[in-house]
Amino acid sequence: MAPKIIALGSGKGGVGKTTVALNIGFAIASLNKNVLVVDTDVSLPNLDLYTGLEKPIITLLEVLNGTADIQSAIYTIQMGLHILPCGSSLQALRDVNIDKLGDVIAEFKNSEFDFIILDVPAGLSRFSILPMTYSDEVLLIVNPDPASISDAQKVKAVSALAGINVTGIIVNKYIKSIYEDVGVKLGLPVFGVIPQDDAIVKARDTKKPLILLKPKSPSTKAILQIARRMCGIPEKKSIFERFLR
Secondary structure, eight states: OOOEEEEEEOSSTTSOHHHHHHHHHHHHHHTTOOEEEEEOOSSSOOHHHHHTOOSOSSOHHHHHTTSSOSGGGOEEOGGGOEEEOOOOOHHHHHHOOGGGHHHHHHHGGGSSOSEEEEEOOSSSSHHHHHHHHTOSEEEEEEOSSHHHHHHHHHHHHHHHHTTOOEEEEEEEEEOGGGOOOHHHHHTSOEEEEEEOOHHHHHHHHHTOOHHHHOTTSHHHHHHHHHHHHHHTOOOOOOHHHHHHO
């Protein structure tokens, strides 16, 4: 069975997309699924920095340039999560052939992975749109602030012109006092809501999986709920809800 490929994009930078992508990967791995998180941002990659795997020698850039094979660029980190980082070599970036990304993703079609999460560059460049075209599902990471919502609207519109179906949004850095109905404004279903939580920042800074560092934090519970939904696992009901049923 081919893996499900899910692209996580955003209209603007700074919305917490890479952190969300990584921690959703850890959460899905905790559900006994084989997961690969791919950093497709060839210009400003950050995935390796958030995992402690700093300056890997072989990355997606080398694979795209034809100087390395895919398997040598995949690293296994905590909780058995697999990541395919993207390097920051200026020479490799100059020579990069982004059109080969489709070939790279095609090679995963017969892989052992259950899920492949693409951490897509923010914005509307060709480097942002292209990874989404190879995905089974596209979710936008949005903050409940006007700039993030406005930029997400533009990504949604351009994606539609490119024949890409954005299936929903994940609202990150949610604060109840400033929450607005982001889904209604964007005309998209809300796939999940992750609250503003210091635990996420601590997990990022210590380079540890949020699910292990703060298993009972509100953000961990929210990310686990998103992971279960991606895996098609029904939400856990309370004892009272099960009794009523």
